[in-house]
Amino acid sequence: MSSAAACTVPGPQRVKWGENMLRAFLAIWIGRLVALLFRWLKRGGTSLPGYLALKIDPQLMGRLTSRYEKVIIVTGTNGKTTTTNLLASILRAAGLKVVHNSEGANMPAGVATALLARRGEVAVLEVDEGTLGLVTRQVKADMVIITNLLRDQLDRYHELEQLAAAISRALAAIPAATLVLNADDSLVTSLSQVRENVHYFGLARTPWSQATTSEVLEGHICPRCRRPLQFNFYHYSHLGNYYCPQCSYSRPPADYEARELELSSAGARFDLVYPAGKLALRTPMPGIYNVYNVLAAASAALLLKIDPATIARVVATFLPGQGRAETFSLRDKRLTLMLVKNPTGLSVALKTLTAGRGKATYLLAINDLAADGRDVSWLWDADISPLLQAPYHRIICAGLRAGDMALCLKYQGVKEADLKVIPGQEESVDFLLGEPVDEGLILCTYTNLALYRRILKARGAVSEVTPLPSLSGTP
Amino acid sequence: MKLRLCHLYPELLNLYGDRGNVLILRRRAEWRGIEVEVTPISLGDKLDPKAYDLFFLGGGPDQEQGVASADLVAKGPWLKEAVEAGAALLAICGGYQLLGEYYRTSTGETLPGVGLFAVYTEAGNKRLKGNIAIQVEELGTDRPVIGFENHGGRTFLKGARPLGRVIYGDGNNGTDQTEGARYRNAIGTYLHGPLLSKNPHLADYLLRLALQRRYGEVELPPLDDTLELAVNEAVYRRFLPTKGKW
Numbered sequence: 001m002s003s004a005a006a007c008t009v010p011g012p013q014r015v016k017w018g019e020n021m022l023r024a025f026l027a028i029w030i031g032r033l034v035a036l037l038f039r040w041l042k043r044g045g046t047s048l049p050g051y052l053a054l055k056i057d058p059q060l061m062g063r064l065t066s067r068y069e070k071v072i073i074v075t076g077t078n079g080k081t082t083t084t085n086l087l088a089s090i091l092r093a094a095g096l097k098v099v100h101n102s103e104g105a106n107m108p109a110g111v112a113t114a115l116l117a118r119r120g121e122v123a124v125l126e127v128d129e130g131t132l133g134l135v136t137r138q139v140k141a142d143m144v145i146i147t148n149l150l151r152d153q154l155d156r157y158h159e160l161e162q163l164a165a166a167i168s169r170a171l172a173a174i175p176a177a178t179l180v181l182n183a184d185d186s187l188v189t190s191l192s193q194v195r196e197n198v199h200y201f202g203l204a205r206t207p208w209s210q211a212t213t214s215e216v217l218e219g220h221i222c223p224r225c226r227r228p229l230q231f232n233f234y235h236y237s238h239l240g241n242y243y244c245p246q247c248s249y250s251r252p253p254a255d256y257e258a259r260e261l262e263l264s265s266a267g268a269r270f271d272l273v274y275p276a277g278k279l280a281l282r283t284p285m286p287g288i289y290n291v292y293n294v295l296a297a298a299s300a301a302l303l304l305k306i307d308p309a310t311i312a313r314v315v316a317t318f319l320p321g322q323g324r325a326e327t328f329s330l331r332d333k334r335l336t337l338m339l340v341k342n343p344t345g346l347s348v349a350l351k352t353l354t355a356g357r358g359k360a361t362y363l364l365a366i367n368d369l370a371a372d373g374r375d376v377s378w379l380w381d382a383d384i385s386p387l388l389q390a391p392y393h394r395i396i397c398a399g400l401r402a403g404d405m406a407l408c409l410k411y412q413g414v415k416e417a418d419l420k421v422i423p424g425q426e427e428s429v430d431f432l433l434g435e436p437v438d439e440g441l442i443l444c445t446y447t448n449l450a451l452y453r454r455i456l457k458a459r460g461a462v463s464e465v466t467p468l469p470s471l472s473g474t475p
Numbered sequence: 476m477k478l479r480l481c482h483l484y485p486e487l488l489n490l491y492g493d494r495g496n497v498l499i500l501r502r503r504a505e506w507r508g509i510e511v512e513v514t515p516i517s518l519g520d521k522l523d524p525k526a527y528d529l530f531f532l533g534g535g536p537d538q539e540q541g542v543a544s545a546d547l548v549a550k551g552p553w554l555k556e557a558v559e560a561g562a563a564l565l566a567i568c569g570g571y572q573l574l575g576e577y578y579r580t581s582t583g584e585t586l587p588g589v590g591l592f593a594v595y596t597e598a599g600n601k602r603l604k605g606n607i608a609i610q611v612e613e614l615g616t617d618r619p620v621i622g623f624e625n626h627g628g629r630t631f632l633k634g635a636r637p638l639g640r641v642i643y644g645d646g647n648n649g650t651d652q653t654e655g656a657r658y659r660n661a662i663g664t665y666l667h668g669p670l671l672s673k674n675p676h677l678a679d680y681l682l683r684l685a686l687q688r689r690y691g692e693v694e695l696p697p698l699d700d701t702l703e704l705a706v707n708e709a710v711y712r713r714f715l716p717t718k719g720k721w
């Protein structure tokens with residue numbers, strides 16, 4: 001059993017610009033040169049410039065951010081990328097010069113790459129929850145937003161409690177930072193420590209809130225007295241309104257609360273009630289998890305004193321970047337591509353994609369490479385009931401773990417005649433294109449995502465969603 | 476015919492798809508016309524040793540396992556009584572460790588277990604994780620039992636019979652090639668995946684053990700396991716350290 005409380009952590013080493021000048025200049029110069037080279041080669045999306053620059057000057061992140069007016073870190077299991085992109089878009093719309101890292105590049109090398117690419121006034125940095133400590137050791141963040149802590153790739157961060165302890169230590173290094181925390185996640189609220197500058201966002205009871213949940217839960221033990229928590233209701237996964245029957249621990253009141261939520265396949269709308277007023281928000285992003293992303297980004301923006309009208313305007317048009325849920329048209333078909341990386345992500349994706357949809361063929365492409373998580377047992381922890389109830393024409397299982405996916409579906413009630421196991425990704429797409437339905441829904445793990453997009457493009461698919469402009473300054 | 480299955484701490488010990496095992500047992504019984512009744516038993520509940528044919532105990536994260544362990548040790552005598560009377564049991568990972576004699580933490584503290592299996596566990600530094608295949612003699616087939624393991628503890632046999640011999644992977648402790656433990660009709664193992672999904676031979680073996688207490692030798696009609704066996708073979712071969720060696 002690990003205990004992480006009361007650790008003494010050295011304060012942030014705010015690096016002075018003067019020391020080791022040569023090393024810093026060399027790091028920045030080489031990093032930018034490599035970035036330029038990649039731009040010439042038209043190969044974006046690499047963290048190599050930052051990786052090399054950090055090799056030369058390990059304190060580079062601290063050095064590069066020391067001259068920013070605000071440094072904001074977004075971390076947590078799900079929703080980091082969407083929250084980061086949305087917040088950056090809002091701040092940019094408010095006239096600020098914003099730098100932020102592009103999708104997935106949330107390890108130190110990716111963060112450094114984004115910071116190298118250009119200079120700004122505000123940095124919005126998506127940081128991997130497992131390596132937050134490496135960043136806060138040198139980056140004196142002004143604000144940390146924590147979206148949620150859900151079960152994700154357990155063979156990497158094998159237990160959430162240890163992860164929470166590591167995040168807690170990482171936050172102790174930046175005692176002056178404002179924390180923006182998800183009130184509905186008991187693991188996240190346990191990170192509030194003894195601070196005054198903590199703000200909570202959360203979701204009031206909705207018509208979709210449930211008294212029980214069929215998902216496998218984590219983090220439902222009281223962080224204070226370690227008894228099982230009780231729930232008045234759940235929103236999704238272990239997010240909801242909880243209390244401890246033994247001690248006084250309970251969901252804190254949300255300073256930024258989403259109320260009167262309406263959900264549809266075309267998006268969501270809700271009132272954001274905050275200390276100074278009320279803001280009506282409408283988003284084209286469907287799904288309750290996106291409500292949380294909007295809530296986190298809008299709450300942070302309000303805390304940063306951004307004009308509420310600007311926030312509402314950006315939220316109303318913001319669509320997630322490539323890969324979160326991308327729609328293509330190809331021949332006579334409409335194909336949707338979506339990333340799933342953990343049980344909650346799969347549960348929510350199925351709930352969102354099946355809602356109100358007619359006959360479609362689903363393609364689940366599961367890999368088990370390092371970036372996907374080697375262990376695929378999490379498939380069995382997802383709530384796949386929305387898929388079972390959907391009028392699916394067929395379910396294709398693909399990828400290195402196609403068989404595991406198929407077995408999971410078979411035992412949950414899908415007839416073998418409705419299942420097709422095609423491990424090869426190319427072959428699975430060709431089979432999907434031959435299906436007698438108009439719609440194809442492709443859910444895939446991390447390493448399959450880029451692959452499927454490439455396969456679809458190679459067959460002439462046209463993206464229906466305008467991708468976000470590149471945000472890290474590289475084309 | 477009816478199978479009475481007791482699922483211990485389903486809301487606490489639920490890592491790595493372990494609940495899938497209960498679903499698989501239920502389906503494989505129901506497909507053969509055997510009725511299945513699953514009873515969840517958790518903190519503070521009484522456990523009637525005579526009421527169940529099969530017990531299932533999964534693994535959990537540290538904190539949930541800590542919460543469950545004290546309660547389980549209190550229920551220990553009932554569980555032992557049931558196993559002595561012939562009930563079958565399947566315990567995975569953390570559940571397996573809790574049913575051993577004790578767990579010694581990295582600080583040297585000794586946490587008592589139920590003592591059903593004559594094994595003990597010590598905290599280790601590096602987690603033992605990855606795909607694993609074992610040979611289980613009782614199954615009477617060369618087909619391996621495959622799964623995924625992920626555990627920090629090293630378990631050592633103190634007289635208990637192992638469930639199987641490691642073909643590849645780490646097993647109980649990464650050193651002696653043993654995996655899991657047996658006592659009468661009880662099985663403890665580190666394999667998840669979930670375990671029974673790709674091992675229909677083991678699932679049926681467990682069903683037979685569970686049913687024989689009340690119904691004697693039971694002949695289970697064969698099912699169409701084409702998919703299960705194909706996945707077992709494909710995953711087994713993919714992770715063989717040197718292809719063709721076996």
Ligand SMILES: [Zn+2]
Pocket residue numbers: 222223224225226227244245246247248249
């Ligand atoms: Zn409590």
